[in-house]
Amino acid sequence: MSSLDSLFTIHYSLFTPLKKGHDSLFTIHHSRRQQDGFTLIEMLVVMLIMGLLLGLVSAIARPSERSPLRLEAERLAQLLELAVTEAQLTGRPIGWTSDGAGYRFARWFRDTGWSEIRDDDLLRPRTLPGGIQISGMRVEAARAQGAMRLEFGPYGAMPAFTVDLSSGGERYSVAGSPIGEIRALAPEGAGNGASMLR
Numbered sequence: 001m002s003s004l005d006s007l008f009t010i011h012y013s014l015f016t017p018l019k020k021g022h023d024s025l026f027t028i029h030h031s032r033r034q035q036d037g038f039t040l041i042e043m044l045v046v047m048l049i050m051g052l053l054l055g056l057v058s059a060i061a062r063p064s065e066r067s068p069l070r071l072e073a074e075r076l077a078q079l080l081e082l083a084v085t086e087a088q089l090t091g092r093p094i095g096w097t098s099d100g101a102g103y104r105f106a107r108w109f110r111d112t113g114w115s116e117i118r119d120d121d122l123l124r125p126r127t128l129p130g131g132i133q134i135s136g137m138r139v140e141a142a143r144a145q146g147a148m149r150l151e152f153g154p155y156g157a158m159p160a161f162t163v164d165l166s167s168g169g170e171r172y173s174v175a176g177s178p179i180g181e182i183r184a185l186a187p188e189g190a191g192n193g194a195s196m197l198r
Contacts, residue, residue: 067167067170068129068132068167069132069165069167069170069172070172070184072128072129072132072165072172073165073172073173073174073184073185076103076163076165076174076184077174077182077183077184079105079122079123080096080150080152080163080174080176080182081180081182082122082123083096083105083123083152084152084158084176084180084182086123087152087153087154088154088155090154091154092107092108092154093107093108093151093152093153093154094107094108094117094123094151094152095107095108095114095149095150095151095152096149096150096151096152097147097148097149097150098134098137098148098149098163099148100133100134100135100148101127101128101133101134102125102126102127102128103125103126103128103134104116104117104124104125104126105117105120105123105124105125128165131167132166132167133165133167134148134163134164134165135164135165135166135171136148136163137150137162137163137164138161138162139159139160139161140159140160140161141159148163150163150176157178157179157180158176158178159178160175160177160178161175161176162174162175162176163175170187171187172184172186172187173185173187
């Protein structure tokens with residue numbers, strides 16, 4: 001029997017009605033399944049379950065790896081990014097100041113000037129946890145000031161800046177670029193120089 005004849009016979013047997021006691025269609029399908037192994041769907045389900053378990057394990061383990069100082073640096077970076085976005089959306093400048101033990105945000109109003117933000121849960125005044133302090137700030141192309149202060153205007157590029165946080169001998173930085181990116185940076189010497197945390 002040639003291969004063409006066998007192909008025709010298999011196709012013919014698939015379309016012929018099954019007779020009582022004759023289960024050739026089931027037998028052909030069943031024997032092919034045993035030879036092929038797992039289906040693509042079965043493999044995808046297994047991969048999905050493994051991915052979910054891996055993600056769950058890493059999410060559970062990750063918070064314990066973060067130090068309180070790193071968490072504060074990441075929080076400050078996110079809040080400064082929020083302040084930049086709000087200034088651009090509302091058309092009102094937003095300022096940030098720190099006394100070392102904490103920080104606060106303020107909005108600029110034409111008639112009253114700077115007013116501390118107290119009605120916003122995210123941009124409210126914050127006191128840093130014990131032992132953590134803002135130890136310094138540098139702004140590109142600006143003279144050193146006595147107070148740590150940043151202003152985010154609604155128009156144009158912001159100046160590049162770095163805010164340093166410390167706790168004992170541990171240090172983290174929050175850096176902002178003129179294009180609006182604000183990131184928490186790992187300390188020097190942790191890996192290959194300063195590396196982005198988020």
